[in-house]
Amino acid sequence: MSALSEGWNSQIRVVKALMVRELTTRFGRENIGFLWMMAEPMLFAVLVGVMWTYLKGPEENGIGMIAFVASGYVPLTFLRSSFTRSTSIFVANGSLLYHRQVKVTDFVLVRVLIEFVGATMAWVFISLALGILGYIPVPAYPGMMVAGWLLYGLVVLSVCMVIAPLSVMSEVVEKIMPVSVYIAIPISGTFTMASWAPPSVRDYLLMSPMVNTMEMIRYGLFGDYVEPYYNVWNPILVSIVFLMIGLVLCRRMRRDLVVE
Template structure:
């Protein structure tokens, strides 16, 4: 009998965990898949409605609902990756009795599931955009996909770091969850960095999420650009949390398995 490789075992475990996560999150709830994409859809409807009520003028050269949808879909993808990763260890603690299941596998599984949910949500928005004749054409498809993949890696790195810290220090997880709400308003989802006064522009650019959202918007819409995107700053925010997360995970994996 041929012995399976570590990677083959990893794939099998992730697939099994993935099916379990899908069943747990969506299989036991009516309209479970709808609620998975409802957050982004509700935010787009609310802010698009407020924009129309306050002013008939929209951003020149683009459909404001499309601008909102791209920002909110990206934000909720990142937010859900980080949030779901934080609770991955505690939610799957009983499965660690199986030797093949590692805590790291649970985070990978949840990240993959959030990407799948985001793809589903994006497909729904594309259908709605086509139905209402919105301009959903991308300026540079490859760069938009690169920005989204990069955002996922950033979320994964921050997620694994937060998962380890919040597992041993509950307060850390609570602080991270509290920060998610204000980030919704200071991540350039409903406006561009260029539209802000210089002093606010300088402050908001300390938020790494702003650079990712600006990158997505800049390469999506023909009338926008990426002049405020600092790729080096984004790289630091991607590598440092990922390194810290993996370092502390390797040091504490046995404690997580045995606790």
């Protein structure tokens, strides 16, 4: 029991230390990296929102266009950067594996956590800035929105646990990552809602954990203006499966990993 709690404490120490280190290397002491992390999605949401407003009208099915784009794009940036940053994560951090208590899974966890915190801050920033101007509503069901966002984070984390070791085993993974994220956008729920799709298509869309969680996020934000379709168990089960595969792959990969 004491060995277990010592192991847990050591893991917490490592994750904390890695978080601090990652923040200092990524955002430095002098540059404004963290600000960009928030400004970029806002710029996108406003520009695309304005463009769509002209093309399709200021509202779609009773929802403000800018709010709709922003609520999809912030999670998408989180997903995209987590996926791309999970490739070659062990090569970049290799020298830290000299310390035995640092585990390969810590690297993935920390990367995703940082992206998650960044995206959450981006959302808070955007919704405050655009909320004052009346473009983004106050969340109708904040609990639902948070639950959806946490589940979204869990799914992304579990997929990254698989991507990271695979990218060591095969270079192809790294190369095809950007294009596969792009192709996956239609099934990510980023720019659509399940209720807009015909029922036959909807059934397929709802197999995607991203769609289920985006539905929850949008339901939490817009409330009864939207008609949500979701099943909480879908993202939970999908993440458990991915996590298990990921942990097995990480273990395998670690045994053969050459640490310089």
